[in-house]
Amino acid sequence: MTAITATVEGIAASANADAWLVHRGRFLDATFLLGVGDTSYLVRIHHGRVEAIAKGPFVMPRATFSLEASEAAWRTFWQPVPPPGCHDLIAMIKTGALALEGDQLPFFANLRYFKELLALPRPSAQTAAAAGVR
Amino acid sequence: MSANPDFEPAVGRYLHLPIQGKPHRLYVEEAGAGIPLVCLHTAGADGRQYRGLMNDAEILSKFRVIAFDMPWHGKSSPPSGWQRAEYKLTSRAYVDTIMAVVDALDLDKPVVMGCSIGGRIVLHLALEHAARFRALIGLESGAHAEPYYDLDWLHRPDVHGGEVCGAMISGLIAPTAPEADRWETTWHYMQGGPGVFKGDLHFYTADGDVRSRVAEIDTAKCPLYLLTGEYDYSATPEITRDLAARIEGAEATAMPGLGHFPMSEDPARFLTHLRPVLARVLAASKAS
Numbered sequence: 001m002t003a004i005t006a007t008v009e010g011i012a013a014s015a016n017a018d019a020w021l022v023h024r025g026r027f028l029d030a031t032f033l034l035g036v037g038d039t040s041y042l043v044r045i046h047h048g049r050v051e052a053i054a055k056g057p058f059v060m061p062r063a064t065f066s067l068e069a070s071e072a073a074w075r076t077f078w079q080p081v082p083p084p085g086c087h088d089l090i091a092m093i094k095t096g097a098l099a100l101e102g103d104q105l106p107f108f109a110n111l112r113y114f115k116e117l118l119a120l121p122r123p124s125a126q127t128a129a130a131a132g133v134r
Numbered sequence: 135m136s137a138n139p140d141f142e143p144a145v146g147r148y149l150h151l152p153i154q155g156k157p158h159r160l161y162v163e164e165a166g167a168g169i170p171l172v173c174l175h176t177a178g179a180d181g182r183q184y185r186g187l188m189n190d191a192e193i194l195s196k197f198r199v200i201a202f203d204m205p206w207h208g209k210s211s212p213p214s215g216w217q218r219a220e221y222k223l224t225s226r227a228y229v230d231t232i233m234a235v236v237d238a239l240d241l242d243k244p245v246v247m248g249c250s251i252g253g254r255i256v257l258h259l260a261l262e263h264a265a266r267f268r269a270l271i272g273l274e275s276g277a278h279a280e281p282y283y284d285l286d287w288l289h290r291p292d293v294h295g296g297e298v299c300g301a302m303i304s305g306l307i308a309p310t311a312p313e314a315d316r317w318e319t320t321w322h323y324m325q326g327g328p329g330v331f332k333g334d335l336h337f338y339t340a341d342g343d344v345r346s347r348v349a350e351i352d353t354a355k356c357p358l359y360l361l362t363g364e365y366d367y368s369a370t371p372e373i374t375r376d377l378a379a380r381i382e383g384a385e386a387t388a389m390p391g392l393g394h395f396p397m398s399e400d401p402a403r404f405l406t407h408l409r410p411v412l413a414r415v416l417a418a419s420k421a422s
Contacts, residue, residue, distance in 0.1 A: 081309050084365045088305025091367040094282040108287045109294070111301035 004071055005055060007078070007121045008034065008041050012050040014120040022048040025113045030106045033061055034118075035068025035099075048113070065102030067118070073097045078121045089115055144188040144199075146209070151238040153205065153213075153231050160235065161209035162202040166194030169268065169419060170244035171412075172236065173201040174252030176274075176395060177223075177338055178299055178331025179322045180208025183249070186401020193405075196416060197245075202235055204228075206330050221333035224341045228255045229262060236266065245415055247271035250369065250394060251338050254279075256358070257377075261347055264355035269415045271408075272360045274394050276373035277345040277380070279338050289329040299331045300324035306394035308365035319398040353383030357418070359411045360384060363392030 015021055025048025034041045040056035042063060069077075069092060076086040085095050092098035100107065107114055144165040151158055163181050165188045173184040181201030188199055203210040206221055232255065236244060245268050248256045253275035260270050288299055300323045307316050323331065351358065358381065362374040371388040378386035389396060389407050396404035 084370075085367055087309050087365065088367070090283065090302065090305050094367055104284075104287070105292065108298055109292065111298055112304065115301060115304065 004036055004074070005039070008036060009053050009055070011043070011117065011120050012053050015050045015117055018120075021113065021116055024048065025110060025117075028106060028110050028113060030064040031062065032102075032107075033063035033066035033068070035066060036074050037071035039071075040068075050117075063102060065100065065104060065107050067098060067100055067114075069098040077119075080123050082122075089118060142185075142189055143194060144185075148209075149202070149235070149238060151234050153234045154227060156213045158205055158213055158234075159211045160202050160205065162200065162235070162239075163188065164198060164200040165189075166197050166199050168196045168198055169415065170239075170241040171197040171199050172232070172241070172244050172246045173199060173397075174232070174246065174248030174255065175201065175204070175207065176250035176252065177334030178207075178303075178326040179319075179395075179398075180204075180210075182208065182322055183319070183395060183398035186397055186405065187408075190401075190405060192409075193412065197412065200239070200241075200244075204231060206327060206333070212327070221329055222341075223251070223334045223337035225255070225258055225337060225344075228337060228342075229258050232259065233263065233266075243268040245269045245271065247273065249273035249397060251334050251342070253360075253369065254338065254342050254344065257344050257348055257351065258342070260351045260353075260356055260358055261344070264352060267356050268419065269357045269359065271411060272358065272374075273396055274362050274366050274369040274374070275360045275377060276369040277348050277377050278343040279368060279373075281335070281339040282368075285332050285335055285339070288332040288335075295328050295331075296324040296326065299326055303394070306366060306368055307399045308363060308391050308393040310391045311393070311399040315399050315401065319395050322398070348377060348380050351381045351384070353381065357415075358384045359414075360386040361389055361396070361407050361411070362386065363389045363394060363396050365391075365393035368394055 028048055029046050031042055031044045034043050042054045042061055044052045076082055085091050093100055144163050146161060146163040149160045149162045175181050175183045180203040184201045187193055206212045246256055253272035256270040256272045287293060289295055300320045303323050304320055360374050360378055362371045364371055374386045378384045391403055393399055
């Protein structure tokens with residue numbers, strides 16, 4: 001099993017390598033708290049680029065909004081073909097697996113950006129099949 | 135210039151008709167010949183969702199497939215004066231629109247197939263006008279849907295409506311859907327007019343609640359088929375099963391690998407589930 005911290009921190013390089021994603025986030029400046037079980041990360045985005053992903057614990061974290069789910073939920077979400085209900089951020093909010101709190105405006109104004117950003121650790125089904133991952 | 139242009143079979147025309155006493159101009163597309171099959175698009179989308187059916191030679195050889203864009207949607211116009219009031223779809227307006235189109239086209243006992251809000255309104259049709267239809271097919275049908283996000287996000291000046299509507303529904307598409315059809319489906323949502331998706335969801339989440347009445351549906355008067363994609367987290371297979379359990383004779387089928395827009399997100403996979411239903415409609419028509 002991949003260390004979850006490496007997976008989360010790997011989002012920065014993947015995002016910044018995706019010029020179209022960065023372009024679509026060009027009006028976005030936000031720091032959001034990503035909760036993975038008991039571990040928190042502060043993800044700082046500037047003009048669509050992920051400038052830093054800092055791992056907690058934090059004494060007084062400041063974030064525009066937070067997205068928090070269990071480690072198991074994120075691992076399921078990052079499967080090549082996740083099962084129904086675990087395949088989408090809004091689906092996970094509906095089931096209660098994911099909690100969204102704080103100022104939701106930047107999240108909804110850039111919803112496609114955030115959905116694609118947080119799906120970056122998900123291998124494509126083809127890549128996964130080639131690597132023998134399930 | 136090509137001597138042999140690569141046209142699809144569908145032909146689209148604009149239909150003028152009164153709906154609830156007001157003049158309307160609706161875009162109607164159709165292909166094929168045979169039993170009329172009227173197809174109702176989802177909230178905030180339009181008839182292009184049925185392009186798979188409109189291009190299926192086998193279906194077109196037996197059915198006259200008709201898809202119209204609801205007022206405010208696709209290439210249909212909103213009624214004059216639209217700029218002075220918020221658009222909110224009601225059960226009454228939705229039923230009246232469908233019946234007005236059926237009457238204007240003089241359709242003889244058509245099949246009506248609707249998805250999502252269309253899957254809901256076929257329940258209203260079953261309650262109010264069962265004798266007018268040969269069969270009703272509900273895709274992603276439920277008797278009610280609880281809102282699971284603040285619908286105001288869909289229509290406000292500081293959030294781009296097309297971007298947020300497209301992104302909101304993207305997860306209702308199964309992860310296995312072909313890329314081109316997934317993004318075609320999303321594009322339709324990105325093209326909706328301001329507040330139209332939200333206005334349709336007024337029917338879906340509030341006005342169209344039919345839980346207290348579905349048990350009165352008489353499937354002996356008109357058969358009801360329900361097909362729901364397993365990746366649909368809005369109208370889940372459980373919600374459809376719960377609906378079917380309340381209606382004697384209704385048949386519910388869960389469709390693996392499909393989401394909330396089966397006919398549009400993965401037409402080929404969807405047709406494997408629809409063909410047996412249409413075969414039964416045909417068999418019943420021949421028997422009667």
